[in-house]
Amino acid sequence: MSLLTFVHGTMSSGKTTALLQEAHNFRLHGLNAYLLTAAADTRSGLGVIRSRIGISAEARIFAPGEDLLAKIAAAHEKAPIAAVMVDEAQFLSRDQVWQLSDVADDLGIRVTCYGLRTDFLGRLFEGSAALMALADELKENTGVCASGEKANMVLRIGADGQVLIDGPQVLVGGEESYVAVSRRAWKMAVSATLAGRPALRAV
Amino acid sequence: MSLLTFVHGTMSSGKTTALLQEAHNFRLHGLNAYLLTAAADTRSGLGVIRSRIGISAEARIFAPGEDLLAKIAAAHEKAPIAAVMVDEAQFLSRDQVWQLSDVADDLGIRVTCYGLRTDFLGRLFEGSAALMALADELKENTGVCASGEKANMVLRIGADGQVLIDGPQVLVGGEESYVAVSRRAWKMAVSATLAGRPALRAV
């Protein structure tokens, strides 16, 4: 029953809410839920997982290069852990995902990772690719496009409200910088931008 | 893309949180999410959907015998509905589930129903059985047993804290009256009770 699960979805699809609900369920029973989030994302404050819907919880930070098997094993020795939940899992390195698989396989602790599937150009993040490769279970949290369709892609939006199609893969931002859209809406906005017709935020 | 979905799970598995998150996502885009909950469950106040995690939203009520296709079609005519979300869907009648399938098939509106799968004796509720028969998609929201295992059954608890194995199918109550457990824990508690050995809440 100890499993590595990847709950993936676009921005605003409710991944963090689902994580906080899951942690709440464990704690109701007095079970120790160990929460981790990325140092890269400081929007909620370092060590806080906060959902847009208005709930939050304290969490440990995972830093680039940190050995997560060692970190979790040490915590588990002090106070037995019933489940590990990782937010912003797209920022895990491939090595860290293997370490989390060892937490499941060797320590027998269930690990659930919540994160973005793809970046603003439809490419998997490093952590997402490793989880897509190794997780025992893949679950999609579906967002909603302004069209009412299911959103499974994300557009990056510049300060002027226009769609951006280049830049670094990681650029932390909220709803002012990214918008979740259907694949069809994404293709239309990106094609228009490539053709020199500015695509407005209002896809 | 218009679909009838049944999100089922035990008490405290986070179904209502998931519903409220989904409604929030639609409303962020200015899309009209039409919320329904049962008249039978007045714990949150009539016309309110409230999650244990501390969030809530207003909702319309569905009453026994009410024609939900007519009700939703009338509302849709006044203000176009992007999606319907139903809480406490186990209390729908079989006819009402067929009506909701017509909302999906004839009005082209996506309908997501959130509800309990089974009662305290492991039997489907009427609404749950009809949704299990007709929904395009079945998704499980998993709860947690005190053992740390996945919870997919529910025990009914009496005022004295002991497991009850008879009584009416519907008896609205909260965490003082019901506890979500694994199937294995459920069988142990029910066997003990049948054998005259009182099973305590602490399964």
Next chain:
Amino acid sequence: MSLLTFVHGTMSSGKTTALLQEAHNFRLHGLNAYLLTAAADTRSGLGVIRSRIGISAEARIFAPGEDLLAKIAAAHEKAPIAAVMVDEAQFLSRDQVWQLSDVADDLGIRVTCYGLRTDFLGRLFEGSAALMALADELKENTGVCASGEKANMVLRIGADGQVLIDGPQVLVGGEESYVAVSRRAWKMAVSATLAGRPALRAV
């Protein structure tokens, strides 16, 4: 890892092919896959599971009222069983589904049941309802409607090629007697029949 799974779908959705493939995979490794099918369905010959795609395997029979926990425990004692696969699982009684859950929970043997979800009037079969209530995992095998849409309902067809809307729930037959259709096509055919306009097989 020992689980009770229900793989449900309409006629001709490939359930039996999936069962035979699964059994083949176990046997490749020298693992003992224990196959069961209903006495009610003698189309393939008693004790044979046969897929329309042209493959088959020998199987034990489950009869109404038979205790499946006792039957499987006895076989397991002679030759350890790695997994149980049940075809035509809609014909299981509610008690037999509980017994199969005991095979998973008490004997620690994985059980996968393959069967129809609903009858020709969109009602769960007894075995399907109990599996929908108790299974750890529900998976849909999707069929295809003549319209190209996903088929999740079934129409019963009379000798004259017309849609039937009454008769006993169980009436064993093949592709001459049943046709898998989308919910939309099912509603059109049944409405037409109710209205006295014969709905032809060619939905």
Next chain:
Amino acid sequence: MSLLTFVHGTMSSGKTTALLQEAHNFRLHGLNAYLLTAAADTRSGLGVIRSRIGISAEARIFAPGEDLLAKIAAAHEKAPIAAVMVDEAQFLSRDQVWQLSDVADDLGIRVTCYGLRTDFLGRLFEGSAALMALADELKENTGVCASGEKANMVLRIGADGQVLIDGPQVLVGGEESYVAVSRRAWKMAVSATLAGRPALRAV
């Protein structure tokens, strides 16, 4: 209803059987199922999709660099296509997966891709990574490990029956060259090999 689906799994998990069953279902209704397989894999003969369980069907070939939107659009113009099914989808390029997403989004044709998830070192293939990024639906076909556990990794086996941990990503071979195992069994075999203790095929 037009969708891009990725059915992934290890070798011997029954992906090809599932593809052939799906094609069979479409053809039963006189619907045109367009089958594609990789030029790279000539084990079944060029232009044949063959399942280990003993069934097969003719297929078109996709070659590296070929434009699959143009290819399928041309075929669709001659004879309308109801669904596209792609075997050995791990060998698709990233561009070809985008083209298949256009077949779904622009031509409105459902596309189902069947392929390996990861190579012998637990890394996504190029086609698998792009499908994991873009598909509307991800489904796992689970194989079986010799241990009886679910198999979701694959080991490469040399001529001497020992586990190989280097070599090119693509090296077409059958059951003599690859073995599907659980993640736990994979880690044990690879660790042993790294430690200079030859891991035999018999994991």
